[in-house]
Amino acid sequence: MSADHADHAHHHHEPTFIEKYIFPTDHKFIATQYLVTGLLMALIGGFFAYAFRVQLAWPGTDIPVFGHMSPAEYNAAITNHGSIMIFWVAMPVLIAAFGNFLIPLMVGADDMAFPRLNRLSYQVFLVSAIMIIVSLFVPGGGFGGAWTAYPPLSAEATYNLTPYGSSLWLAAVAVEFVAFLIGGINFIVTAMNARAPGMKWDYVPMVVWMICIASILFMASVGPLVAGAVMLFFDQTLNTGFYDPSRGGDPILWQHLFWFFGHPEVYVVLLPATGMVAEVITVFSRKKLFGYQLILFTAIGTGVLSFFVWAHHQFIAGIDPRMANLFTITTVLISIPIAEMLFLYIATLYKGSIEYTTPMLWALGFIFCFLIGGVTGIPLGASGSDIYLHDSYFVIAHFHYTFFPIAFIGSFTGITYWFPKWFGRMMNETIGKIHFWITFIAFNGIFLPLFVLGLAGQHRRIYNYEHFPDLSTPDLQMLRVMATTSLLILLAAQVLFIFNFFWSMWFGEKASANPWKANTLEWTVPSPPPHGNFSEFPTVYRGPYEYSAPGRDTDFWPQHEPS
Amino acid sequence: MSENTAHHESHEYHSHAKQYVRIWGILLTLLIVSILGPMLEIPILTLITAFGIALVKASLVVKYFMHLDHEPKFIWYILSVSLAFMCLFFFAVAPDVKNHTGTNWTNIAAIAEIERGEAYGDPAAHHGDHGGEHGGEHGTPEEHGTENHGGAHEGGH
Amino acid sequence: MAFKPIANTRSATGVSTGKLALYWLLCSEIVIFGGVLAGYLMHRLAHPEWAYQSMHTNTLAGGINTFVLLTSSLFAVLAHDAAEMKDGKKAAQWLLATVAGGGVFLCIKAVEWSNEIAHGYTITSSVFWSFYYTAAGVHASHVIGGCIVMLFIAKDAWQGKELHRVEFIGLYWHFVDIVWIFLFPLLYIAK
Secondary structure (H helix, E strand, O other): OHHHHHHHOOOOOOOOHHHHHHOOOOHHHHHHHHHHHHHHHHHHHHHHHHHHHHHHHOOOOOEOOOEOOOHHHHHHHHHHHHHHHHHHHHHHHHHHHHHHHHHHHHHOOOOOOOHHHHHHHHHHHHHHHHHHHHOOOOOOOOOOOOOOOOOOOOOOHHHHOOHHHHHHHHHHHHHHHHHHHHHHHHHHHHHHHOOOOOOOHHHOOHHHHHHHHHHHHHHHHHHHHHHHHHHHHHHHHOOOOOOOHHHOOOHHHHHHHHHHHHHHHHHHHHHHHHHHHHHHHHHHHOOOOOOHHHHHHHHHHHHHHHHHOHHHHHOOOOOOHHHHHHHHHHHHHHHHHHHHHHHHHHHHHOOOOOOOOHHHHHHHHHHHHHHHHHHOOHHHHOHHHHHHHOOEHHHHHHHHHHHHHHHHHHHHHHHHHHHHHHHOEOOOHHHHHHHHHHHHHHHHHHHHHHHHHHHOOOEOOOOOHHHOHHHOOHHHHHHHHHHHHHHHHHHHHHHHHHHHHHHHHHHOOEOOOOOOOOOOHHHHOOOOOOOOOOOOOOOOOOOOOOEOOOOOOOOEOOOOOOO | OHHHHHHHHHHOOOOOHHHHHHHHHHHHHHHHHHHHHHHHOOHHHHHHHHHHHHHHHHHHHHHHHOOHHHOOHHHHHHHHHHHHHHHHHHHHHHHHHHOOEOOOOEOHHHHHHHHHHHHHHOOOOOOOOOOHHHOOOOHHHHHHHHHHHHHHHHHHO | OOOOOHHHHOOOOOOOHHHHHHHHHHHHHHHHHHHHHHHHHHHHHHOOOHHHHHOOOOHHHHHHHHHHHHHHHHHHHHHHHHHHOOOHHHHHHHHHHHHHHHHHHHHHHHHHHHHHHHOOOOOOOOHHHHHHHHHHHHHHHHHHHHHHHHHHHHHHHHOOOOOHHHHHHHHHHHHHHHHHHHHHHHHHHOO
16 A cells, blocks of 8 residues: 555645645545534534523523523524524535545546636535624624515614624625635536546435536526625615615515525535435345446436426425416426436335445435425425415424434434544444434424424514414423423433534544445445555546346455456 | 547637628627617517517627537536526516406506506606607507516406 | 736646636625625515606616626627737737726716705615615716726736736626626616
8 A cells, every 4th residue: 555655645745734634635625624614513503593492491590601691692593593503513424525535536536627716616515604704793682584585674784783793694604605616616627527437427425416416506507696695785785776666676586596506505405415325235235237328317306406406495485476376386296206316316225135234224214204204395395275374383393303314314324324434433333323223213303393383373583472372282292391301312312412422533443444345336445545645546447336246256246347 | 538538629729800800790680770770660570679689799709709519518418497487487477467357356456556657758748858859769668568468457346 | 016826827626727716706706796786686676666766867877887888898808809819919908998888877877866866865764765775876886996906907918918817807807797787677667
């Protein structure tokens, strides 16, 4: 190995301290930066969830660590919980961290196509993260107009009472978009152009495809919202009237601009998670991925269809009812490809030799929870039932049954699976499994009661249900307490993960190059991979999922082995 | 394959400067036509000269300056797909923003804004302080406007 | 810092990595401008009274600016032509001419805007003027960004380095030109 390394040095000089830690261009280091930043932001987002859930279960109490919560703080907490979890946790971890780490390794390249652009994208992202944190502490407090930021509430400081917080929030989101546009172009170009010789389109691992499709969806959908954000920013700061009907503007336009991005955004974060699940279930059931091409075309089809469904968020916003009919049809249609994809995963498991390792448990948990999330989306996509369910806790429960599996179960799948490659040591399986089961059960304990509350008519974005006699009955309050208690258990369980993460990083069992006996190219290099990744650039001979191929001694068949 | 062609080109590359200047000449002619077109004050002709010529100009730039037809087909596809998404956005959102009335609703604020704007902008009510060169060139949007307006009153009752 | 990863030099699609990235950049720009223009257009169709506002835009200034941008696009493509002939100095000169074109465009814009603001048509006067300044402003910021990048590329090209980048910045510049080709009738001619 050392000889390989020396041989390698002529085109990859070892980076100096400053090059490695202050201005890194190595894709693995940038991936770690994204991962750590994303997980730290998750702590902030989780803290907000803790604070407002305690307020809902025991209104007016003195929340430990947070203190008494005012209505404005409640609004700021839910708004920033949503924004941070989606833009500063799900996207950096699922797309940027895993995209950076996996794409060059999996396609057999030494780095991203544009390493310095990659570094720039992280730096821009870091600025946006700092901006959103600062926005919580400016005079007037953080923005409280929900992550959708509908005008006129978000546009007029006299309504939202957060003159600085709302503008800073908007600017932070826009800067974050720029970071992901830069990063996304890099991912797509790397995967398209830097593939190892022999790697045909259907030899590309599914997670690489998914991250690229997600980046393309993001790029194609975010543009109008960038334009819309500039317009909203002018409304806030220059007092223009883009979204003010009394001056000739139209607030519905913002809703369209937002959801034209906002709905594809669901698939932007969903697809990388499904890609990681695909990698994990094939390795731990020792079976070929069932219907590689079908899954791929399904993902592309879902991506295209996701551009035709956005107005289902606006059924009661006063949009044209004829449009509502069309969007009902497209919304219900999109459940077909996603269900198909999940059933193809289940078909992959069929007759496999399943091994319940921690990553596999997370992957199976993802399939289970996301199916519930998908099924509960259908009554919301149908305009008739949505009129009742809109803005109720049913929506919140549905949303979290899709986004929690994506953002957390998906991330944990990826982290526990690639941890040996990333940090060179194995994670502790026992702690990992305990962490999985507590998290999984507690997660269902939070959101199953919310479905019931939503069906009982509990409207969301309400600070204190004691003000509404119909909603403050003991049964309903008990469900709220149950959800909050589950949340506290879920948050406490994350200590196990944090401990396992850091303890394993330094004291875990040393990982071999290929601890899971997987086929893809990242497992051919030492763990952790050296700077420049490959001592000898691989050539690819077959697809990534050749497990249990008949007539072979081993049950896996790495992509780079000549037949 | 394409590496070969690129290689080939760099060896036997002949300047296209003359062709570029010729295209530039055509573009300028089109520009003058598009400025002069509206002066005839025929609404349909204004539409053709303004937007039709813009399309022609854009396609000339794409074809001859950006050489898009020498690139692989997929580049053309990705660009047109993003353009198609924008058309989708426009046609799905325009009904909501463009209509100020529906079966059971009226956007009072928007209609009031139109009336205020017309009262203010009408040269009869307001002394026109702009140059004479622009006088009476507002045929097209006004025509659209009347259609909308008519609809507004019918729907309101 | 000057090292290039192998990933940058590979070309599995047959299009060079830089050009591929540039086309994806243009895709993302199409949707950004698409959002502004679609928003403007649907408001324009909804508001007949905007005709009285758009009368006050200066067709002459817009026309001259279109001429300036079209000409600078010609310079950009001539720079590409020179770069193809491996004439770095000539390419750099044409790029500088393109930057000068961008500069003239911005100067005319500045004069035009000061004139309009002096007549009381500011960004808050009405939604028409808000769109007018926002759309043209977003476009102008692309002109400024393009000019800055072009100066760096011209410096490299003068020394005969990275000549392929001349074509990339040219492609970007043509795109900015095309956006203006559509902005011109939308903001100035349709009255």
